[in-house]
Amino acid sequence: MPEPGLVLTGDDVSMPDRCLMKVAQFFGVPLETVAMRDVEMWESVSPSDFGTTRLLCRADVLLGLLRDFEQSQERRDWWKTSAHSAFVYWDGEVNTLEKLVSILTGHKLTQISREQGPQNLFVTDELDDFCKTMAGLRVGSLSTHDNIVLDSSGAHEKRIDIISTDDGAVFMRFQYEGVPVFLSTSREIIDTDAELVSQNFDVREHFLCAVPLVLYIKWAFPETCWNAPEASACLVIDDPLLKPTHGFVDFQELLSLMKRHTFSTNIAFIPWNWRRSAPEVVRLFKENPGNYSVSVHGCDHTRAEFGSSSQQRLYWKSQQALERMSRHESITGIRHDPVMVFPQGIFSEAAMSALKRTDLIAAVNNDIISADPYPRAITVSDVWDIAVMGYPFPLFTRRYPWEGVENFAFDALLGKPTIAVIHHDYCSDHCVRLVNFIQRLNALKIAPTWRSLGEVVRRSCRQREVSPEVVEVEMYGTELRIENRSEQPKPFLIRRRECEPSAIREIRDGSGPIAWNSLNGHINLKIDLNPAETKMVSIRFHELAGNGCNGDTLPYRLKTMLRRYLCEVRDNYVTTARLRLSGSRRRVES
Numbered sequence: 041m042p043e044p045g046l047v048l049t050g051d052d053v054s055m056p057d058r059c060l061m062k063v064a065q066f067f068g069v070p071l072e073t074v075a076m077r078d079v080e081m082w083e084s085v086s087p088s089d090f091g092t093t094r095l096l097c098r099a100d101v102l103l104g105l106l107r108d109f110e111q112s113q114e115r116r117d118w119w120k121t122s123a124h125s126a127f128v129y130w131d132g133e134v135n136t137l138e139k140l141v142s143i144l145t146g147h148k149l150t151q152i153s154r155e156q157g158p159q160n161l162f163v164t165d166e167l168d169d170f171c172k173t174m175a176g177l178r179v180g181s182l183s184t185h186d187n188i189v190l191d192s193s194g195a196h197e198k199r200i201d202i203i204s205t206d207d208g209a210v211f212m213r214f215q216y217e218g219v220p221v222f223l224s225t226s227r228e229i230i231d232t233d234a235e236l237v238s239q240n241f242d243v244r245e246h247f248l249c250a251v252p253l254v255l256y257i258k259w260a261f262p263e264t265c266w267n268a269p270e271a272s273a274c275l276v277i278d279d280p281l282l283k284p285t286h287g288f289v290d291f292q293e294l295l296s297l298m299k300r301h302t303f304s305t306n307i308a309f310i311p312w313n314w315r316r317s318a319p320e321v322v323r324l325f326k327e328n329p330g331n332y333s334v335s336v337h338g339c340d341h342t343r344a345e346f347g348s349s350s351q352q353r354l355y356w357k358s359q360q361a362l363e364r365m366s367r368h369e370s371i372t373g374i375r376h377d378p379v380m381v382f383p384q385g386i387f388s389e390a391a392m393s394a395l396k397r398t399d400l401i402a403a404v405n406n407d408i409i410s411a412d413p414y415p416r417a418i419t420v421s422d423v424w425d426i427a428v429m430g431y432p433f434p435l436f437t438r439r440y441p442w443e444g445v446e447n448f449a450f451d452a453l454l455g456k457p458t459i460a461v462i463h464h465d466y467c468s469d470h471c472v473r474l475v476n477f478i479q480r481l482n483a484l485k486i487a488p489t490w491r492s493l494g495e496v497v498r499r500s501c502r503q504r505e506v507s508p509e510v511v512e513v514e515m516y517g518t519e520l521r522i523e524n525r526s527e528q529p530k531p532f533l534i535r536r537r538e539c540e541p542s543a544i545r546e547i548r549d550g551s552g553p554i555a556w557n558s559l560n561g562h563i564n565l566k567i568d569l570n571p572a573e574t575k576m577v578s579i580r581f582h583e584l585a586g587n588g589c590n591g592d593t594l595p596y597r598l599k600t601m602l603r604r605y606l607c608e609v610r611d612n613y614v615t616t617a618r619l620r621l622s623g624s625r626r627r628v629e630s
Contacts, residue, residue: 043124043264045071048097048105056129059229060096060253066232066421067257067265068504076101092124094260098131099223103140106216116217125220127256130227134188137225141190144214144221145198152188159205161247167202167213168485170259173271173449174251175485179244187248188225203252211252224252232421239385239407240437241423243450254453266502266514268426268455269525273481273488274496275474276381276404276438276461278308278337279611282317282325282372287464287611288619291321291332297471298331303478306493308337308381311364312604315371322372333492334376336361336400338383340600341607347386347411354394355584362399377494379404386411392431396543397584402427402434402497402517404459424454426500427516429537434516436497441466441477449484457496458488464611468619495521498576506533518579524569532569534577535562545580 045064049057053073064071095102109116130137134152165176189208190201202222203211214221226248243250258265280286298305325332338345339361346354358380365376378400382391385407392410395403408428409415422428428435438459439447448458458481466474481488491499498521503513513522515536524530538544541558548554549567554577556565567575592600 043069043094043261044092045069045094045096045261047071047073048095048101049073049075050098050101051075051077054098056098056227056229059231060129062232062421063230063250063253064096064257064261066424067261069257069261069264071096076104092122094124095126096256097126097128099128099140100131100133100136102126102128102221103136103143106140106143119219120217123219125222125256125260127222127224127253127260129224129229129253130188132227137188141214141223144216144223152190159207161210162204164200164202164204166200170213170255171202171485172255172258173452173484173486174255174446177446177449179247179444179446187227190225202255203248210248222252222256224248226252229253230420232419232424234420235417236409236420236423239409240439240443241420242443243447244444247446251450254450258453263505266455266504268457268500268502269523270499271452271458271486271488272496272499273458273460273490274304274306274333274493275478276306276308276335276459276493278381278461278463279310279341279607280307280464281313281608282307282309282321282334282374284318284321285612286608287616288467289464290467291324294467294471295324295328295331297475298328301475301478302482302490304331304333304490304492306333306335306377309334309365309368309376310337310341310383310604311361311368312340312600314364314368317368317372317374322374325374326372329492333494334365334374335379335381335404335493336365336376337381339364340604341383342600342603343384344386344411345383346380346391347388349388349390349412351390351394352584352586354388354391355397358394358398358400377492377497379493379497381405388412389416389431392433392435394584396433396540397581399580400433401494401519401578402436404436404438404493404497406438406440406461408435408437424456425516426456426502426514429516432539434518436500436516441473445477445480445484448481452484452486452488455502457500459493459496465615465619468616503532515577518581520577521574522567522569522577523574524571527571529568529570532567533564534567535564536579537561538563543581545582547577547579549575549577 047057047061061071138152161179163171163174163177168175187210189205189210191208198215200213201209202213210225212223228249230246230250277289280289284291294305339357348354369375380395380400380403382405385405387410389410389412408418408423416430418430422430436459438461440461452458497517498519501513501515501520503511506512509530511530511532513532513534515534522532541563546553547556547565554565556563569575
C-alpha cells in the first residue's frame with residue numbers, strides 16, 4: 041500500500057528541506073513538496089485515495105498550520121482523518137518553538153535553554169518499534185552547541201522524550217488530535233551529498249542532524265523504505281598465523297568465548313603464511329566453521345601493497361594471493377572466504393579495478409577513501425549504503441570497537457552489516473574488553489546474526505516489496521545469497537550498480553547461467569523462488585588482459601620474509617612484553 045509523504049514548505053524550499061528530501065530518497069521514499077500557500081491542493085486529497093499522509097516541515101510551518109485549525113474546522117478534520125504523522129525540525133526561532141510546544145501540549149512550556157558545551161545523549165528504551173537498534177543507547181560527550189533543549193521536568197502526558205541530553209530533551213514525540221508529531225530541536229538536517237572528509241562516517245559528529253530523521257523515515261515508511269533482510273555480523277582479527285597463540289590471541293580460549301557469548305571470528309589471513317598453519321589450530325577451524333573463518337589479507341602484507349597505480353601488477357598480486365589461499369585449503373581443508381582485507385587499509389583505484397577481475401566477491405576496509413593522489417569524492421550517502429559502490433569493486437566498511445556501539449547501531453539502522461575489527465593486542469586482558477563489546481552488540485534491540493565474513497557479504501543486500509507478489513532487491517557483492525522468507529512463491533527483481541557491464545562474463549544461479557540486461561548504470565535480472573527457497577546469484581568477470589608482472593625479485597622475496605618474521609617477533613614478544621609490563625606498573629601504582 042502506498043505511504044505518501046509530503047514536505048510542507050514556506051514561501052520557498054529551504055536548504056534543510058532539500059537535505060530532508062535527499063535522506064528520504066536514499067531510503068527509496070519519494071516526497072512531494074507543497075508550499076503552505078497552496079494548502080488547498082493537498083487538503084483535497086482524501087486518505088482513501090492514497091493513504092494517510094506523512095508531513096515533514098519546519099517548526100514555523102507546522103505552527104502556521106495548527107493556528108489555521110482555530111479558524112477552519114475543515115482543516116482540523118483533515119488533520120484528524122488524513123494525517124498519519126509529522127516530522128518537524130526547529131527553524132531557529134525560540135519563540136516559534138515555545139508557541140508550537142504550547143499548542144501541542146495544551147500547556148505553557150516551562151523552560152527552553154541553549155546547550156552549553158559537550159553533552160551526553162540518551163535514547164529512550166520505551167519506543168523500541170520507533171528507535172529500533174538505537175533504543176536505550178547512551179552516547180557520551182557530543183558537541184550540541186547549536187541546539188536547544190526542552191526542560192524534561194515540564195514533560196506532559198502528551199509528550200515522550202526520545203533523545204535527551206543532561207539538560208533536557210532534543211527530540212520528542214507529541215500526540216496532537218490523535219496524530220503523532222515528532223519534533224527535533226536541531227536546526228540542521230544532514231546533507232547526504234556532502235563529501236566525506238574523514239575515512240569513515242562517525243554518527244557521533246552528526247547525531248542530532250541525522251538520527252531523528254532517519255528514525256522517523258524508517259518508522260513512518262516501513263513498506264516503501266529499503267530494508268536489510270538480516271542484521272549480519274562478524275568480528276575480524278587482522279594478521280594472526282594459525283598457531284595455538286599469536287600475540288595475545290589464544291585460539292582455544294577465543295573459541296570458548298565465542299560459544300559462550302555468541303559471536304563469530306574471521307581471521308584476516310596473510311597468504312604468504314599458507315604453509316605455516318599448526319595442525320591443532322587447523323582442527324579447531326575445521327570443527328567450528330560457524331565460529332571461525334579466514335579471509336584474504338593482502339598477499340605478502342608489505343607496506344602499501346595494494347596502494348600502487350599499476351593495475352597489471354595488482355592483478356597479478358591478487359591472483360597470487362588467491363593461489364596461495366587455494367594451496368592453504370588443499371593442505372589444511374580450511375575453505376577461505378573470497379574477501380580482500382587490505383594491509384594497513386591502503387588501496388588504490390587501480391587495486392579495485394584489478395580485484396574486480398578475480399574470484400574475490402568484495403573488499404572490506406576501515407578506510408573508504410583511496411590512496412590515489414587525487415582520490416574520487418566519497419559522499420555521506422556512499423558510506424551510508426550497504427557497501428561503497430563508487431569504486432569498480434564493492435567496498436564494505438568495518439570499525440574498531442572504540443568507535444562506539446552507537447556507530448555500529450546506526451550502521452545496522454541503515455541496513456549495513458556489523459563488521460568489527462581488532463588486532464591481537466585488544467585481547468591483552470584475556471578478552472575482557474572484547475567480551476564487553478560483544479555483549480553490548482548482542483544487547484541491541486535487534487541483535488545481529490553472527491556469520492563468517494563471506495556469508496556476511498553474500499547476505500548483505502537491501503530489498504522491498506513493490507507489490508504483494510514482487511520483491512525488489514539491491515545487490516552489492518559479486519555473490520548474493522537470496523532467500524524467500526514468505527509463504528508464497530515470488531519473483532525477485534535484482535539490480536546491481538555496474539559501471540562496466542561489458543566486463544561481465546556470465547551471471548549464474550544454482551541451476552546455471554541466467555539472463556540479464558544493463559540499463560542506466562545497473563544490471564538487472566530476475567529469479568523465482570518458492571517459499572523458504574534459497575539461491576546463490578554470482579557474477580563473474582572476464583580476466584584482465586596482459587602479461588602483468590609474473591614474479592618478484594629475489595631481494596623482494598628476502599625482504600618480505602624478513603618483514604614477516606620480524607612482525608611475528610613484534611607481536612609475540614615485543615608488544616606482549618610491553619603491555620604486560622605496563623599492566624604491572626599500573627597495578628603497582630594503584
